[in-house]
Amino acid sequence: MDPFRENLFAGKTAFIAGGTSGINLGIAKRLAGLGAKVAVAGRNPEKATAAAAEIGGPEVALGLSADVRIYQSVEDALDQAVARFGKLDIVISGAAGNFVAPALGMSANGFRTVVDIDLNGTFNVFRACYAHLNRPGASLIAITAGQAVNPRMLQAHVCAAKAGINHLCRVLAMEWGPSGVRVNGISPGPIADTEGMARLAPTPEAEAALTSRIPLRRYGTKDEIGDAAVFLSSDAARYVTGTILDVDGGSQLGDASTRDGTHGLA
Numbered sequence: 001m002d003p004f005r006e007n008l009f010a011g012k013t014a015f016i017a018g019g020t021s022g023i024n025l026g027i028a029k030r031l032a033g034l035g036a037k038v039a040v041a042g043r044n045p046e047k048a049t050a051a052a053a054e055i056g057g058p059e060v061a062l063g064l065s066a067d068v069r070i071y072q073s074v075e076d077a078l079d080q081a082v083a084r085f086g087k088l089d090i091v092i093s094g095a096a097g098n099f100v101a102p103a104l105g106m107s108a109n110g111f112r113t114v115v116d117i118d119l120n121g122t123f124n125v126f127r128a129c130y131a132h133l134n135r136p137g138a139s140l141i142a143i144t145a146g147q148a149v150n151p152r153m154l155q156a157h158v159c160a161a162k163a164g165i166n167h168l169c170r171v172l173a174m175e176w177g178p179s180g181v182r183v184n185g186i187s188p189g190p191i192a193d194t195e196g197m198a199r200l201a202p203t204p205e206a207e208a209a210l211t212s213r214i215p216l217r218r219y220g221t222k223d224e225i226g227d228a229a230v231f232l233s234s235d236a237a238r239y240v241t242g243t244i245l246d247v248d249g250g251s252q253l254g255d256a257s258t259r260d261g262t263h264g265l266a
């Protein structure tokens with residue numbers, strides 16, 4: 001049984017930057033499944049159109065082409081979303097880029113590109129959407145990552161960008177709280193069947209090694225991140241702002257592997 005009330009988001013509109021694949025598309029489908037109208041935006045227009053069809057077709061979803069690095073591009077996408085479905089109640093900023101490289105193997109442009117998509121993109125999306133929000137009551141969520149808190153080698157760009165996102169969420173929560181806008185983050189752990197994990201743990205061996213360190217001993221699912229987004233976007237989280245919600249099977253607690261793998265558990 002679905003833990004959330006059917007049609008929880010009836011009459012609500014969501015805009016999801018980076019919602020054309022992976023985790024963010026999973027969030028889009030979860031919100032639409034609970035009654036929201038959803039606009040998803042990514043650079044590739046064919047991917048955006050296909051995502052909208054997958055979410056439920058033109059009655060419930062709109063696929064838009066936008067590059068979050070370009071403020072005007074974000075504004076244009078927001079204008080189209082609002083023209084189609086009305087003012088926004090839920091905004092998710094989830095567009096991101098990642099590759100594995102040491103700092104010395106990363107050009108200045110490589111570093112800047114990821115910071116530009118993740119951090120500057122989140123500022124652009126949140127800054128530009130404010131004028132279109134149903135206030136009070138709107139919910140903004142940034143999709144961040146454990147790299148924001150725990151430094152990881154070969155991830156200098158992502159660590160810097162995601163740390164910036166976490167703090168940006170906290171500042172905006174303070175500035176926009178008085179107008180009834182909540183700003184939070186979701187920090188997923190390793191999520192199955194995603195581009196992110198294809199890049200970070202590309203072999204079964206790498207996946208097994210990673211899983212052995214996670215307290216809950218498995219990757220998460222897109223639906224599990226979707227459920228966290230549903231909670232934070234719903235009235236159940238009406239007094240929650242400026243928080244980063246870890247949905248990671250305990251990954252950020254540290255390495256939970258043991259020599260024999262049992263910890264004395266049967």
Ligand code: NAP
Pocket residue numbers: 017018019020021022023024041042043044045047066067068069094095096097117143144145146187188189190191192194195196197
């Ligand atoms: P993904 O499938 O590659 O999703 C990235 C999305 O962002 C796509 O829709 C992509 O579409 C869009 N995008 C990329 N650059 C963009 C730009 N400049 N402007 C607009 N859209 C852009 O990745 P994912 O693995 O599901 O990750 C989704 C989010 O979860 C990211 O924020 C990531 O950091 C976070 N996360 C993922 C994991 C994981 O296990 N995968 C763990 C922790 C955090 P286009 O390519 O068409 O632009």
Ligand code: COA
Pocket residue numbers: 096097098099100101105106107108109110111113114195196199
């Ligand atoms: N190692 C080192 N540098 C790399 C690299 C790698 N594996 N991949 C890209 N770069 C560098 C490029 O060389 C370039 O720098 P340069 O101009 O000095 O040579 C810079 O990064 C930008 O690359 P480019 O391909 O022009 O950027 P883009 O805007 O087309 O794509 C990326 C952005 C690189 C982040 C691309 O991987 C992407 O689009 N990712 C989106 C999907 C994704 O990453 N999903 C996972 C999310 S967690």
